[in-house]
Amino acid sequence: MSDTNRQWILASRPEGKPTEDDFELAEGEVPEPDANEVLVRMRYLSVDPYMRGRMRDEESYADPWEVGEPMRAGVVGEVEESNHDAFEAGDVVTGNLKWAERSLALGGELTPVDPDLAPISTALGVLGMPGRTAYFGTLEVAEPRPGDTMVVSGAAGAVGSVVGQIARMAGARVVGIAGSDRKCDWLTDDLGFDAAVNYKEEDVREALSSACPNGIDAYFDNVGGEITDAVFANLNVDARVAVCGQISLYNAEELPTGPRKLGTLIEKRARVEGFLVGDFAPRFGAATERLGQWVSEGELRYEETITEGFENAPAAFIGLFEGENVGKQLVELD
Template identity: 65%
Template sequence: MSDSDTNRVFLLAERPTGRPDEDTFELAEREVPEPGPGEALVRTLYMSVDPYMRGRMRAADSYAESWDVGDPLRAGVVGEVVESNGAGFEPGDVVTGDMQWADYATVAGPELTQVDPDRAPISTYLGVLGMPGNTAYFGVQDVTEPKAGETFVVTGAAGAVGSVAGQIAKLNGARVVGFAGSDEKVEFLEEIGFDVGINYKTTDDYGAALDEAAPDGIDAYFDNVGGEITDAVFPRLNVDARVGVCGQIALYNATEVPTGPRKLAMLIESRATVEGFLVSDFSERFDQSVPQLGEWVQSGDLQYRETVTEGLENAPDAFLGLFDGDNIGKQLVKVSEYSG
């Protein structure tokens, strides 16, 4: 059983209009649950917060199921098995899966994946070796497909997905240009091998910045942000360019979506391919991507950064900070210490 009888759980207190705030979240205290047949009781070690969670706070249908008001919030979690009731795990095993924003959760065995703490730090299974890393891997290798000598542009470049995507494109031999939101983030991009970093917050003319950074045009575009940067990219796409639409964080808190895109006519001239994708589309191939990502991390060819917020109680602040660009790399919440 757990060391404590109290389990803190974050609930959706109300549906936000526009940007969420502290009133969106309610921290409730409940008893630590008992695992039912085929379930494991898991103690949360690290929890992920991600921009897509904003969509789950809406009532509208989306690719991710909406949360009802009063529901526990959910996230990718790395945790330690405390107790197993026929779930196929032993106490002390480290697992990852979709769980609640909570100290403890009960999860059916088939919904958990065991991870190897000796292969890489356990936090990486929520970042570079987890959903963001897989998103970057398949968004680059299968969707945007940058080749040697081509120019690859990525927005949200200092985030968990964008930073990995740019490095994989660089491993493919492409010239890599990244948009990020501070001089510190631009320095990070340069440290991990990007050819050009652009601070979009201090750049008045995105088109002019792209003309300087990508004088031969753009062959592959990995879009995490949308908005005005994407408007500037489309007229600069080369013939047969590939565009992967991964996220639109610039619009996630908008109460009215602005008219657009306004540059679709440019696709006629460039004959570019635009493809939206979800990482879940490639889940059957994670056994291919994760070992490759792990090899690149171990060899130093793929670097990563994590921004870690301490304490479950501070999870809303970590989530809200995503929309201010507070994080470099993967934003995580450390909930408890790993005993291994």
């Protein structure tokens, strides 16, 4: 790594699907840590679908990024210099930092990562935000019960793949929806999903009818749009829907429309609830511990799609909207 410090800047607000032109690679000096600050060298950068919202000039739960300013992401890195008592050079840490080869952070913004527990990249995936999202969204919102049929969309992603495995542990029959046969095979053969639907090849509504002969009791939605319409057509009485993401709509420039669904909710006495993992922050510790235990016992499997090289971060992000990743999409720096 050179002495200059590269970072990605938001060059322009995308219209529709982001392109590489919306990102600009800038070079600068390596920053010097001030009092209580830590200099972190990035090892892994997390790209996540929700970041598309931060590229818009709209208020939402995550503040918009400014054009011409650096973007931020979950990062795992190594401490190079520390002016904070809790960290020393060589420590592995995670935090929400700039898309930059080296960043400064206050000690309080960083969480230590124990490299002996699990590969450090998992702090951005199964043992990080996506894993905790799956944990709370499944157990606190979708609430699968033994004997339930639970469907998860975006099932081969970082969140969905964990959702399905937790729902299986809770006694549910789990059906995943994903976008390739390779992903579907991974879900059923490696992760223990009971069935999987390839939405690019099958009529989702019909495929769900046959994969869910007793209807759908719980649904974890990562994608929205027509896939979700198909799930709603198969909901059972007392169904619960956890709304986590709507990736199929994130690049829409017009307000997306679709069939009105509230009438279905009456007939089915169904509950639909959106959630943000951040609202569960006081319980992150317990969730991460439980997830780590499941991983170490082999109860919870995960996969990572690694894009090599800091310069390829925008491509990795854009690939999320093509469904190129299996499991957690990361960017790895040398």
